[in-house]
Amino acid sequence: MSEKKKVVIEDEDDIPVPVKSKKVVIEDEDDIPIPVKSKKFVIEDEDDIPVPVKSKKFVIEDEDDLSVAIKSTIKKFLQEIYDNPYLLPGSGTEHEEIFEKLLKERGIPYVRNPNGTQQSPDFILFHKWLVELKSTKSDHIMLNDGFFDDDVIYIISRTKKSQIDSIIALGKDVYIDDEKEALTRFRADIRRLRKVYKDVRNLFLYPRAANRYNLNSLDRVLLFDALKTGLE
Ligand SMILES: [Ca+2]
16 A cells, blocks of 8 residues: 555455446545546435435336336226227227327327238337237127237227227137137148139139137126236
8 A cells, every 4th residue: 555645545345436446546536536526515425325216206126116117007098998998989090090199198108000000919018018909890800810919908999889898808818729729720721722722814812811700708897807917
């Protein structure tokens, strides 16, 4: 230890933490890095160091807390639509636009049509939660070539005689296993047909699914409860 030093550092633990990581030797106080000195206040001890996070309405301790806050925001939003299905009328693009307006009004971050307008999902909320909108004026929805994706939240707006109700559920809670098994076999057959039937002179034959799913036996209360449990 040099005697020129004004501050005597007895051992390494006494070296202030921000300085410790630097490789320069501190000869006297003037050598203390500028950012510390330029502060308007003197930090007497650690308790005086401002903690910006504490000024927020809630303290986010770690990512788990953030994810709890996001889940609770999504749950509240879905509950609102479930309780007031008239908030989400319309079909197709109009249906999506109304949903987008609801998200904007509530300050929920989202991406619309992340995979294009023809591919699921219709929205991603908070960079993570996938939402697919469906609307129908009958007792079924069109699936065409598609099916329910396990971890996508489906919001099905059903209008019947000017009454609207919403079925809100995770994909995996909607379908029954044997339905998916039948669909897998069906898709294999479609692929086979596409190979068998190709162009015949001017005629191009293209087998394509126009599958639909009947909603009548779905229990909207049970399905929504299952989704909410998953968001706890
Ligand atoms: Ca859709």
